[in-house]
């Protein structure tokens with residue numbers, strides 16, 4: 468049966484969308500529709516069989532599929548309908564949303580609120596300007612590898628090279644084991660491993676996998692199938708024989724839908740601009756999870772989704788009336804890569820706020836952080852070395868208390 472207009476339409480059934488749906492169910496919202504374009508709901512974690520998902524939200528360390536089952540189990544309720552294989556193709560003011568899928572056909576719904584939770588995607592090899600031949604088999608992203616392994620699709624050969632060293636790159640090692648593959652090298656263009664030094668030490672010394680830092684892939688070798696990669700770094704050029712090469716990290720928000728729908732996009736995050744309650748600049752449309760910025764963990768995304776779900780319930784109940792127009796900008800100095808949320812609304816102190824995510828662009832000299840409202844420093848943190856792949860948290864209390872008179876909230880590197 469085609470769906471009728473719900474109170475809230477959630478687009479994307481990953482951790483953020485499912486946790487938002489759970490909050491909507493818990494707060495008694497009358498009708499909720501969750502759609503996902505994938506064959507099955509669950510987002511990225513459903514394809515990652517290794518441990519490490521949900522921490523922060525469930526206080527358990529589970530595999531991706533176990534975390535997905537837990538999220539799906541929590542939303543079984545008569546007020547909620549879940550449609551997989553259903554893509555949202557446009558959001559218009561109203562809000563009105565166009566959906567396309569085998570169960571609903573082509574349909575326009577008029578929900579009272581929308582939550583955009585469309586997650587992230589990895590940039591493929593072509594977008595990373597890696598030279599060399601274009602083998603038909605063996606060049607993939609982490610997400611593609613995870614999906615192949617989860618769906619039982621054979622991964623070519625037995626030797627795998629990984630490009631990138633952020634947290635997700637290390638999950639390839641576990642996935643490779645499931646697939647009967649051996650990781651023969653990790654290659655990192657930056658001078659340092661992006662993930663934890665302890666993790667890198669275990670991989671180097673216990674697993675005996677070489678990690679080449681300050682090194683670029685300058686060529687991919689092979690015809691039909693990858694035969695190796697050529698790298699260039701501090702030890703000079705070298706050739707690593709391998710059967711597959713996995714490009715890891717380099718995530719960007721999957722904000723195509725939001726962008727094409729005219730929702731304001733932050734050029735720094737490439738995701739929708741939101742206030743601390745997840746409100747975009749289109750009335751009735753909220754956003755949560757990694758679509759806001761690449762990339763936070765599944766537990767963090769679920770917490771964010773749950774908070775935004777609670778705010779949507781308040782909006783539907785009429786207790787949250789202001790929209791983003793009534794908010795002030797949160798501006799981060801150029802030393803930072805981005806800050807989320809990008810706006811702060813002062814009138815909804817009772818509603819939960821999404822946690823701040825602040826990141827630096829590169830590892831440089833130690834910097835202090837100060838949050839200024841007018842000439843007043845309302846929060847600061849001593850100078851220390853910041854790493855691009857680590858989230859810098861900012862407490863919301865001091866901002867909430869002082870934001871009343873502000874025209875702008877500044878995140879600076881000077882006290």
Ligand SMILES: Cc1cc2nc3c(=O)[nH]c(=O)nc-3n(C[C@H](O)[C@H](O)[C@H](O)COP(=O)(O)OP(=O)(O)OC[C@H]3O[C@@H](n4cnc5c(N)ncnc54)[C@H](O)[C@@H]3O)c2cc1C
Nearest residue numbers: 479481482483503504510511519555585586756757764765
């Ligand atoms: C390889 C890999 C390993 C990882 N390892 C870990 C780990 O060990 N621990 C951890 O905590 N996190 C890990 N992560 C990160 C984790 O997967 C994300 O933090 C989490 O999935 C983000 O949740 P989300 O709901 O924001 O987005 P996603 O999980 O990406 O879900 C977004 C959903 O939106 C759907 N969608 C997109 N566009 C549309 C549309 N137009 N219409 C309908 N549906 C749409 C997609 O199909 C998808 O299901 C890993 C990620 C990757 C890629």
